[in-house]
Amino acid sequence: xVQLVESGGGLVQPGGSLRLSCAASGxxxxxxxxxWVRQTPGKGLEWVSYISSSSTTIYNADSVRGRFIxxxxxxxxxxxxxxxxxxxxxxxxxYCVRDKxxxxxxxxxxxxxx
Amino acid sequence: QAGLTQPPSVSKGLRQTATLTxxxxxxxxxxxxxxxxxxxxxxPPKLLFYRSENRPSGVSERFSASRSGNTASLTITGLQPEDxxxxxxxxxxxxxxxxxxxxxxxxxxx
Numbered sequence: 001x002v003q004l005v006e007s008g009g010g011l012v013q014p015g016g017s018l019r020l021s022c023a024a025s026g027x028x029x030x031x032x033x034x035x036w037v038r039q040t041p042g043k044g045l046e047w048v049s050y051i052s053s054s055s056t057t058i059y060n061a062d063s064v065r066g067r068f069i070x071x072x073x074x075x076x077x078x079x080x081x082x083x084x085x086x087x088x089x090x091x092x093x094x095y096c097v098r099d100k101x102x103x104x105x106x107x108x109x110x111x112x113x114x
Numbered sequence: 115q116a117g118l119t120q121p122p123s124v125s126k127g128l129r130q131t132a133t134l135t136x137x138x139x140x141x142x143x144x145x146x147x148x149x150x151x152x153x154x155x156x157x158p159p160k161l162l163f164y165r166s167e168n169r170p171s172g173v174s175e176r177f178s179a180s181r182s183g184n185t186a187s188l189t190i191t192g193l194q195p196e197d198x199x200x201x202x203x204x205x206x207x208x209x210x211x212x213x214x215x216x217x218x219x220x221x222x223x224x
Contacts, residue, residue, distance in 0.1 A: 035213065045151075045159065045202055047213035059211050095158055101149050101204060102170060104158040 002026040002103050004096045009108030016086050016112070022079040022096030022105060030054075030074035033099045036081045038092035039107070048094070049081065064090075086112045118143065118203050120216035127224045130193050134219045136186040136203030142214055148186035149204045150179055153218075159202060162188065190221075198223045 008020040020036070036048040049070035050059040058070055069082040079096055093107040119137040126132040136148050147167070151159040163169055163179040176197075178189045186205075190197055203216040 037213075037215075044218045045204075045215040047204075047215060050213065059213075061212055100161070100164045101151060101159070102161045102164065104160070107158055 002098075004098065004103055004105035006094065006096050006105045006108040009094065009110045011111045011113065012086055013114050014087060014112055017082070017084045018086065018110060020081040020083065020094055020096075020108060020110070022081075024077045024079065024096075024098075027098075027103075029072075029077040034070075034072060034079045035097040035099075035101070036068075036070060036079075037095045037097050037101075037104075038090075038110075039095070040092045046092070051079070083110070086110075088112050117214050118148070118205060118216035120201075120203060120219045122217065123220045123222065125222040125224055126193055128193055128195070132190045132193055132197075132221060134188045134190075134201050134221070136188075136205075136216050138184050138186075138205055138207075138214070140184060141209035142184075142205040142207040143181065143186050143203075144184035145208050146206055147181050148179075150177075150186070150188045151202045151204065153200045153202065155199075162201075193223045195223055197221060 003025045005023045012018050033052050035050050038048050039045050051070045067085045071080045091112045093109050095107045096105040147165040149164045150162040153159040167179050176191045180187050200218045200220050202218045207214050
């Protein structure tokens, strides 16, 4: 079964840092580009970051550029999102998403609050 | 970054046909087309179409998608109660090098 499982979410203070992980299984992870997409509770979807299959190409949304770092470890079938200088507006459910948005994890909630 | 434009809500009767729209420009929808996603409350989104007209296996044939210029459309025929959900469109913007989402359309089946 194709599956993406996120972890690492939680409560963090403004200005703090958090690292999200996504464990992939059921497919050849190294063959697929990956994304992080977030959703504020009760609101719409916002794309965060993209990384190509071999990590050679990375794109970020303006809202997180310079603060968030996407990375992957193909040997571990894992995707990561290093989040720094967190703000209240980063509060959201963060989804790990495969390539053309065809596979989504269940999401992990990040809450930025003092 | 400006997103794609979707109507906030659409209401249709049971067994009727609903058409949802998604407007962009020549750098996104008009370039590579749009993806359509369905999201039920409390669940992650599910892909219905990618690049405007390609339907993944397992998606009901009651769903169809098309594109005309810079506008993509999702049509759902024979509306069922389980079709009540939020629908999002998405497209790669080749000028901005970002993925854009629409604000979502809440479909209500009366």
